[in-house]
Amino acid sequence: MTQRFCEVALPIPLRSTFTYAVPDACNGEELVGRRMVVPFRNRAMVGVCLATSHRAPESAEAVRIREVAEILDSLPALPHKLIELGHWIGRYYFAPVGETFRAILPPEAELREEREYWLSDTGRAHLEKLAAAGQISFEEAEEQRVLRHFDVPQESALSAPSRSQKITQAAVEKLVRCGYLGARAVLHKRRTRTQKIVAWNSGNADVPANDLDARIQEVLTATQGPLPLALLTKKAGISRAVVERLAKRGRLLTWEEPVTQEEDDWHTDFTPPANALNAEQKSALAEIWRWLVAGKFTAALLHGVTGSGKTEVYLGAVEAALARGKTAIVLVPEIALTLWVGRLVRARFGDRVAVLHSGLPDAERAREWWRARRGEAQVVVGTRSAVFAPLENLGLIIVDEEQESSYKQEEAPRYNGRDTAVYRAQLEGAVALLGSATPSLESFRNARGGKYHLLQLTARVENRPLAEVRIVDLREEFRREHKAAPVSEPLRAAVALRLKEGTQAMVLINRRGYSWSLLCRSCGAFVQCQNCSIALTYHKSRQRLECHYCGYSIRPPKQCPKCRAEYLYFVGDGAERVEEYLREQFPKARIARLDRDTVRTKREYQHVLGAFAKGELDVLVGTQMVAKGHDFQRVTLVGVVAADLGLGRPDFRAAERTFQLLTQVAGRAGRGELSGEVLVETYYPEHYAIQHAARQDYASFYEKEAHFRRMLHYPPFAGLASILVRDRKIENAIRWSRALAGYFEPFENRGVKILGPAAAPLARLRREYRFQFVLKSPHRSALSQALSGCVDFCASKEIPDAAVIVDVDPISLA
Numbered sequence: 001m002t003q004r005f006c007e008v009a010l011p012i013p014l015r016s017t018f019t020y021a022v023p024d025a026c027n028g029e030e031l032v033g034r035r036m037v038v039p040f041r042n043r044a045m046v047g048v049c050l051a052t053s054h055r056a057p058e059s060a061e062a063v064r065i066r067e068v069a070e071i072l073d074s075l076p077a078l079p080h081k082l083i084e085l086g087h088w089i090g091r092y093y094f095a096p097v098g099e100t101f102r103a104i105l106p107p108e109a110e111l112r113e114e115r116e117y118w119l120s121d122t123g124r125a126h127l128e129k130l131a132a133a134g135q136i137s138f139e140e141a142e143e144q145r146v147l148r149h150f151d152v153p154q155e156s157a158l159s160a161p162s163r164s165q166k167i168t169q170a171a172v173e174k175l176v177r178c179g180y181l182g183a184r185a186v187l188h189k190r191r192t193r194t195q196k197i198v199a200w201n202s203g204n205a206d207v208p209a210n211d212l213d214a215r216i217q218e219v220l221t222a223t224q225g226p227l228p229l230a231l232l233t234k235k236a237g238i239s240r241a242v243v244e245r246l247a248k249r250g251r252l253l254t255w256e257e258p259v260t261q262e263e264d265d266w267h268t269d270f271t272p273p274a275n276a277l278n279a280e281q282k283s284a285l286a287e288i289w290r291w292l293v294a295g296k297f298t299a300a301l302l303h304g305v306t307g308s309g310k311t312e313v314y315l316g317a318v319e320a321a322l323a324r325g326k327t328a329i330v331l332v333p334e335i336a337l338t339l340w341v342g343r344l345v346r347a348r349f350g351d352r353v354a355v356l357h358s359g360l361p362d363a364e365r366a367r368e369w370w371r372a373r374r375g376e377a378q379v380v381v382g383t384r385s386a387v388f389a390p391l392e393n394l395g396l397i398i399v400d401e402e403q404e405s406s407y408k409q410e411e412a413p414r415y416n417g418r419d420t421a422v423y424r425a426q427l428e429g430a431v432a433l434l435g436s437a438t439p440s441l442e443s444f445r446n447a448r449g450g451k452y453h454l455l456q457l458t459a460r461v462e463n464r465p466l467a468e469v470r471i472v473d474l475r476e477e478f479r480r481e482h483k484a485a486p487v488s489e490p491l492r493a494a495v496a497l498r499l500k501e502g503t504q505a506m507v508l509i510n511r512r513g514y515s516w517s518l519l520c521r522s523c524g525a526f527v528q529c530q531n532c533s534i535a536l537t538y539h540k541s542r543q544r545l546e547c548h549y550c551g552y553s554i555r556p557p558k559q560c561p562k563c564r565a566e567y568l569y570f571v572g573d574g575a576e577r578v579e580e581y582l583r584e585q586f587p588k589a590r591i592a593r594l595d596r597d598t599v600r601t602k603r604e605y606q607h608v609l610g611a612f613a614k615g616e617l618d619v620l621v622g623t624q625m626v627a628k629g630h631d632f633q634r635v636t637l638v639g640v641v642a643a644d645l646g647l648g649r650p651d652f653r654a655a656e657r658t659f660q661l662l663t664q665v666a667g668r669a670g671r672g673e674l675s676g677e678v679l680v681e682t683y684y685p686e687h688y689a690i691q692h693a694a695r696q697d698y699a700s701f702y703e704k705e706a707h708f709r710r711m712l713h714y715p716p717f718a719g720l721a722s723i724l725v726r727d728r729k730i731e732n733a734i735r736w737s738r739a740l741a742g743y744f745e746p747f748e749n750r751g752v753k754i755l756g757p758a759a760a761p762l763a764r765l766r767r768e769y770r771f772q773f774v775l776k777s778p779h780r781s782a783l784s785q786a787l788s789g790c791v792d793f794c795a796s797k798e799i800p801d802a803a804v805i806v807d808v809d810p811i812s813l814a
């Protein structure tokens with residue numbers, strides 16, 4: 001039999017796959033899509049096989065082709081369609097193949113990497129030399145001690161010694177670099193976490209001996225069936241000792257099972273509202289049914305005002321897909337919403353649902369991933385990367401809040417989850433349903449031009465009115481009050497009114513921290529991050545100035561670091577200050593703040609939102625985290641502090657972002673029986689983004705914004721790419737930018753407009769200097785030609801891969 005070879009994508013930032021020889025034992029097997037452990041440099045790595053062949057690669061003579069060490073999955077991890085999708089991501093976004101497939105593969109939760117060490121021949125010689133020497137230094141004595149630890153009789157390797165032996169990993173690695181120790185990484189299979197399951201032993205005919213027994217029997221038989229031990233003790237109100245005693249007497253059976261989804265605390269005891277669909281919802285759903293029946297690729301935009309009941313349409317669409325024997329993916333823009341939407345979907349479809357997002361621990365995520373892969377789950381709810389959910393026979397992909405920038409991954413592979421969803425639907429002959437109250441210009445244009453179908457929900461459910469929006473002109477406010485409080489007087493008064501009538505208020509401020517910056521009134525400089533060209537934000541609770549980009553932080557200085565003057569002032573109020581101000585004004589009110597500083601975990605987040613939903617809080621202050629998706633019934637006021645913050649950004653989407661944010665927050669008010677009011681504070685009341693948001697008039701905003709975009713050749717009227725050149729040494733960054741400028745120049749004549757190189761808006765980030773090119777073209781093909789050549793050009797000029805970031809369809813240029 002001839003030797004077989006396979007092409008393996010490894011999780012490293014390189015643009016190539018690697019060839020390995022297939023062991024004879026696996027010769028008949030299908031390998032494409034399976035994960036395998038392979039030797040790479042001096043370690044073991046898990047990659048995925050993308051192709052096999054019988055032809056040795058051309059370079060085979062020069063390098064020894066190593067053999068695959070182990071093949072992991074009996075069921076290939078990746079179905080063919082996902083491999084195809086991965087190749088498309090590579091082509092369209094110029095993403096390195098290894099990183100692309102790393103994003104697609106399940107977490108390696110079942111594997112654990114460990115380093116093993118052994119004494120090398122050089123090391124043994126060195127030890128002997130030290131032993132023979134009369135006097136040795138302190139360092140040498142230390143070396144001797146560590147090397148002796150590895151001087152074991154047989155040729156067995158040792159893993160890193162424990163801390164009790166006072167040998168550090170660093171000391172060991174140093175000896176590896178000297179050549180005294182050999183090292184390799186090995187992968188071990190991890191044991192899956194299990195739990196004890198308890199069942200009533202019905203084979204044992206004895207009647208329950210006492211009340212306690214009877215209670216346990218009832219819990220385990222009548223309603224629930226076998227239960228995990230922890231749940232049983234809670235439900236029956238008994239101790240573990242009782243279970244053990246009964247098990248010993250043969251009344252209970254116990255066994256170990258892998259921990260499964262059912263024990264997730266967040267989906268217990270939840271009854272979703274049962275809504276009869278209204279006419280608009282019904283007709284949207286009827287359309288979707290037709291497309292599913294046709295079984296052909298269809299893309300559609302569901303444009304529904306906030307509170308119009310889009311979620312019901314999603315649920316109906318998923319149900320329709322399942323009814324036709326198909327599977328479905330529901331993408332939501334952030335982890336918090338997987339809880340909210342996931343709960344609704346679970347309540348409707350139970351065990352058939354898997355939830356996937358990056359906030360899950362690896363083991364949990366792997367378990368959910370494989371449930372989808374094995375077909376045990378047919379619906380996946382998740383964030384961006386769930387677009388790669390390994391479902392087969394896909395009928396439907398829903399992208400909720402399709403305009404959200406969180407669908408764009410800001411590291412390699414730099415894909416957009418929404419666009420990938422549409423491509424995947426095309427690949428699988430499925431329906432792609434993009435939903436939003438404020439669609440991106442891209443999607444709305446596609447819907448208008450007939451590329452997507454347009455479904456509309458024009459009214460709120462039960463014809464509830466949209467909230468009334470009032471604009472507070474901060475310039476006038478300042479003229480009147482001659483001071484600037486963190487919250488304007490009309491907003492303060494509106495909150496006071498809600499407190500008096502006992503309804504709830506949300507106050508949105510899209511900046512974290514206490515003050516945005518610390519300004520020296522003497523020299524005019526802001527206190528800046530050491531690593532980034534950005535002003536540090538003051539966090540009062542922690543007494544720190546922090547960089548929100550790299551995490552650098554210092555104690556607030558007493559003197560200006562530049563001119564030594566002592567006239568330092570905090571400028572610009574953030575969420576922390578707004579909360580403090582409201583507490584000062586309303587000492588009796590129950591106020592909480594929701595942003596990344598106050599909530600770090602899913603549980604904390606749920607806790608705060610849960611308390612607000614239950615009416616245990618009066619006012620919720622928050623960053624844009626509070627703006628999205630949630631459905632609170634008793635909120636009658638939403639205030640937006642400094643609504644125009646985003647408008648000043650050097651970003652062609654600034655107006656769109658502001659419009660979307662304001663419309664979304666306005667949508668949070670007046671969702672229940674009570675009607676709502678929205679107060680928007682701004683210095684630019686006449687700006688079209690603010691005006692149209694206040695009227696919740698998407699169509700007019702679209703017209704105006706589309707006009708500017710068309711004139712300035714921005715998406716959706718042109719393809720856009722950004723190329724960032726970065727390095728810690730400014731000379732390198734400049735030299736490479738110049739070289740690239742030379743490469744791009746000829747494309748000017750082929751319909752590509754090239755801007756730059758110029759200092760990027762964030763000219764320095766994490767100690768790296770950054771220069772930027774912006775490429776625009778009405779012709780996609782011209783753009784991708786320029787880009788694909790760019791990658792090769794960099795390779796030929798020995799510009800390191802990591803120094804050049806190609807971002808296709810960037811979500812922001814700032």
Ligand code: ADP
Binds near residue numbers: 312
């Ligand atoms: P959207 O996502 O469009 O802003 P949601 O899907 O969150 O709106 O729905 C808003 C609220 O309306 C939810 O509380 C939902 O339960 C309710 N709802 C949805 N459809 C109906 C209906 N047909 N009749 C009454 N209430 C409905």
Ligand code: ZN
Binds near residue numbers: 529530547548549550
């Ligand atoms: Zn920084």
